[in-house]
Amino acid sequence: MAPMSRYLTPQKISLLVLVKLYCTSQLPSSCTIPVLSFILTHSQTLPPVLSVARAQPSHDSSYYVSFPISAFEEVLQGHAFSMPGRTLLDVFLEHMWKLNSFDALHSLFDSIGGLLAGGDEDGEHDANPDRIILSRTSPLGSFVRRARLEFTRLQFVSALKLWTSFIQYRAPTAQWTRRIAGLAAIGVDAVAADIGLQQGDALYEVAYGHLAEEEDTDQSLSVDDFDRLLDFQLDQLQRLGCRVPEEMRTQLRDMLGPSGVVLRQSHLVQFFDAWKAGDYTSAFDNLHRYYDYAMQTRDKIHYQYALLHMAILQADFGCFGEAVAAINDTISTARENQDMVCLNFALSWLNHMSKAYPKQMKGVGYMGMLGTERDGLTFLKTKAREAKMWNLLSATLLNEAKLCLSTGDSVTRAFEFMYQASHLNIRENINNNGSVMLLTSTIYSRLGITHLSDAYCHLLLLVYNDTSPIDERIRATCRLAFNEVQTGQYDKGLARIESIDQSAHGVLKFRQYIFFSTGLIKLKRAIRHTDWSACESYLTSLKPDIATDPELSFLLQSTHIEYLIARSLFSEAFNTIEDLSTSLKEEGADILHRVTLLLLKADMFRKLGTPERGFSVALRAASVAYKSKLIPQLWIALGLLCNILNGLGEFGEAMRLLEAIVPQSMLVEDNHLTGILYSHLSDSLIGLAGQDDISTSHGTRARSTHLSNAEMYIDRARDCFKKVEDIEGECEQLVKRAIVAKLRGDEQLSEEWAQNHNKVWEEGRARIEGGK
Structure with a gap:
């Protein structure tokens, strides 16, 4: 009406x-x-506005x-x-x-x-x-x-x-x-x-x-009600990053359509809705309409926000040159109008873009306006305190914590910034708890305490679900799914991603994130199955572009390298690693990414049969991981070093090192990593058994003990590889079982293990051919 x-x-x-x-x-x-x-x-x-700790209204x-x-x-x-x-x-x-x-x-x-x-x-x-x-x-x-x-x-x-x-x-x-x-x-x-x-x-x-003749009038609204309702919708769109629900969109159209009233906010609501849907043409049209009405009403004070929205929209679909030009105009206009809120937000966004897309920003000529990233964050923090912009201050503190993690600085310093942000959120009633939960989850993930990382993701989804932006909820869900994949629960991880609210699929960026996450899990599973045709199909559809989330983009690239190494395409893998390493070094990328590439290079030398060539690479990765407290990467690097020691005949030293790290590595809850460490430990024991002097009774007993322990660790490694559906890893352990049986002189048992190996391999091939 x-x-x-x-x-x-x-x-x-x-x-x-x-x-x-x-x-x-x-x-x-x-x-x-x-x-x-x-x-x-x-x-x-x-x-x-209700506290997140209170029950939400039913209306x-x-x-x-x-x-x-x-x-x-x-x-x-x-x-x-x-x-x-x-x-x-x-x-x-x-x-x-x-x-x-x-x-x-x-x-x-x-x-x-x-x-x-x-x-x-x-x-x-x-x-x-x-x-x-x-x-x-x-x-x-x-x-x-x-x-x-x-x-x-x-x-x-x-x-x-x-x-x-x-x-x-x-x-x-x-x-x-x-x-x-x-x-x-x-x-x-x-x-x-x-x-x-x-x-x-x-x-x-x-x-x-x-x-x-007229129907129910419960929907009678005044123009003032329309304004306030649209303001509320804008607040939800900006804070949560969602689209207008279909039911609400229909109601707004029914209410505004016959009224003949033109409201500026309706164009801004349509702008956000079209933007999140990926309809950039309509988004530009509605943005221009909104600010055309603003200029007609002489409301020119908000012109800088039009430029700010324009910059964000341009960057969202990859036009970084236009985005930088628009944000520079935003900064100039905000200074002219003495709008410190818009100015500080524009500088914060510019700092974020230079960190998230360094190559693209440098490609369009942006060299940084605030010096180093740390100087920029210090400047923003000072301005936020002066202007009492608590939201910006909280976000800047979290960015400082992220900077500490990405540069490999003290983890305790990162925790300090994070707790300062948490205190500010509570004191000023800032709905920034989702970001804090995600960052805490990231820190514990890097420390190798996976169950705590999962706990904070669950906390975000259960307690702060209604007040957190959709992208944070999607990230938390996908992180839980990736952690489940580490334990071999591929179907559970895929089901968790599929459980994401269907409304999120209406936003193009979120839909792409969900698509890439799902494809990444399926790609990892196909690599473990040695299903190369499926891998090629997934890689064709999962090529990241400049609009892909930087973290997800690196995961896709590193998984591609894993695929090349698994296919024994070592020349292509080496070139890909070198190109990516050069790119990450120029961008000043996260230390985690650089360590991961070092580990991939060392693993490539292991697969080549020349692990000693990767000794310096693995040692460097272990040193950096230890200093930066990247615990899962530290265990991987030490496992590679132990494999190299085994190759050099230093079985005792490798066994002592492995016995020290295997119990701690189980906190990571990565069955593939645990299986690799058990496999290396069995290699060390088999090597020690080969060095025992069987001419003496003591040497015979020592050899029997070493082989018995090796069999135990081989079985454990096999169980771990079986959980993550790694066919090659499982078959490798069966081969070792056959070798141990042969060392014991039991030719019949050795033949049985060899037949078991063939059976497992054939079942894996049949599963691939059957499309399972």
Whole structure:
């Protein structure tokens, strides 16, 4: 239904009746807080901001804008009035039905002026000392003053529409209680009843004949309601990064379409919705429309925000040159208008882009405006404190923690910045808890404590799900899925990603992230299955572009290198590693990425059969991982070093090192890593068995002990490889079993293990051919 006025609606008239009842009647003290809370909540249009620790309301945001008449029954029914046998609802309905004519509606607005201090009825204030007088600047006083002012501005046609809408809104209450039967029996208009007009008469039909044809009026909204509702939608779109739900989009279209009212915010809502959907043409059109209206209304102060949105939109689909030009204009305009909020946000965004896409930013000529990244963060932190921009300060502290992690600085320093941000979030009620949970999860993941990393992801999804942006919830879900893949639970990981809310798929960037995460899990599984045709198919569809998330892009590139090494394409793998290493060095990439490449290079030399060539590489990776507290990478590097020691015949030293790290490596909960370490440990024991002097009884017993322990670790390694569905790893352990049996002199058992090896390999081939 089209809005009747700029501000007034049937709901607000009903609230005015309740305000008048509260001020002029002696209500029980028990109902004061519920009544006042109800009036203030709904007169302010939007719901109050609740703490994440409190239960969320069962109603959606539109309920607070256009609430049904039954909402009054829920609040007033349970409170007794001063008169015996009557409830507060009875008295409220009596006042509602006393508005029995258009003239009575005018009288209501004339009389509520007496509720205000310094009003027209000061004499009555003295006569009735129990009467509550509202200050003109109080929330209730402001509501009454504005309602009265807006009613005087209404044209006759609009006021008549407001009256008839109020009649429809009030109509359901006629059946609620017998006490108003007499008042309701008069009909919708007492004046019409006095002159004998009835339904069917020509004059009656002109005035009220349309009431029976119109549908429910619970959706009656004023222009002010539209503005506030759109502001709320904008807040949700910007804070959560989501799209407008289809149901809400339909409601907004139905409400705004027939009204003929053009609201600036509607274009901005459509801009965000089109942007998240990947419809960049429509996004540009709606952004230009929004700021065209702003310029027409001489609201030029917000021009810098148009440039800021333009820069973010340009960067989102890879036009970094245009994005840098737009952000430079944003900074200049914000300085000219002395808008420190926009200026600091633009500098923060520029700092983020130079870190996330260093190659692309340098390619368009951006050399940095704030010196080093650490200097830039210090500058932003200082400006945020000066301007009391607590959201920016919290985000900057988290960025400092991330910088400590990426450069390999002290982990305790990263924890310090993170705890400062957490304290600020609590003190200033900042909804930045999702970022804190994700960063904490990342730190524990690097420390090799996977169960704590999972716990913080679960905490984000269970406790802060409603207040965290969608992208943070998706990242937490995908991280849980990747951790499950480490234990070999591929199907569970894929099912977890598939459980992501379908509304997230409506945003192009989120859909791409989910697609790449799903493809990455399937690619890893295909590599373990040695299903090379499937690997090639996944790699063709998973080629990252400049718009791909940087972290996910590196995971895809490193997995591609793993595939090349597994296929024994060592020349191509070496060239890919060198090219990627050069690129990461130029970009000043995360230390984790650089260590991972060193480990891949060392592993490539191991697969080549020349592990000693990777000794210096693995040693360097172990040293950097130890200093940076990259514990999972440290265990991988030490495993490679032990493999090299085994190759050099230093079996005792390799065994002592492996026995020290294997128990700690289990905290990582990576079955593939554990299987590799067990395999290296069995190699060390087999090597020691070969060095035992079997000419003596002591040497014979030592050899038997070493071979028995080797068999135990071979079986453990095989179990780990079987869990992660690594066919080559499992078959390698079966070969070792056959070798050990042969060393013991049991040719029949050795043959059985060899046949078991062939069986496992053939089953794996059959599974690939069968598409399982």
